Amino acid sequence: MFAxxxxxxILTSAVNGLAAMANFIGHEYPKSQADKLRVPRSWMRPLGALLxxxxxxxxxxxxxxxxGTLAAACLVLYFLGALCAHLRVRDYQLGPWSVFFCLPVAALAVSLVYHGAW
Incomplete structure (x- = not known):
């Protein structure tokens, strides 16, 4: 179970850490997503800080x-907020979102199981 x-x-942390770096350096993908979702670009750094x-x-x-369990739960909430942003603008292309959402869900689940809280 430890493995x-x-x-x-580690996988969830790496993926979210890379996403945070993309927000911090102003990579084109987070900018295009912000524009598509009508989120101000000025929010990219604070959202990156949350990631x-x-x-x-x-x-x-x-x-x-x-x-660690709390961080996983907060990431789940973060990506539920991202889902709301997608649905608000009627963007139903949720493939990348689902990957980013499933990783913290899995992290939360294995954390609860591994530490005996579930």
């Missing part, structure tokens, strides 16, 4: 398990 926990947490905090929180969960 599954380790792989899921970075989630990624670091997942890694901190190796030392403080409750922190």
């Amino acid at each position: 599954t926990y380790l792989v899921v947490i 970075a905090a989630g990624a670091l929180g997942l890694l901190a969960g190796f030392a403080v398990p409750a922190l």
Whole structure:
């Protein structure tokens, strides 16, 4: 079980950390998504900070398990908010969103199972 926990947490943290970096450096993909979803570009850095905090929180969960579980839950909420933004503008191309959403859901599930809370 530890191997599954380790792989899921590291993969989720890496993907969200890379997404945060893309927001921080002003990569074209987050900009195009912001424009498509009618989110101000000025929100890209704060949203990137939330992603970075989630990624670091997942890694901190190796030392403080409750922190990792909380970070995974917060990332799930973050991506539920992203779903609302997609649906608000009637954007139903949710393939990339579903990958980003399923990773923290999996991280939350394995964290709860591994730490015996479920």
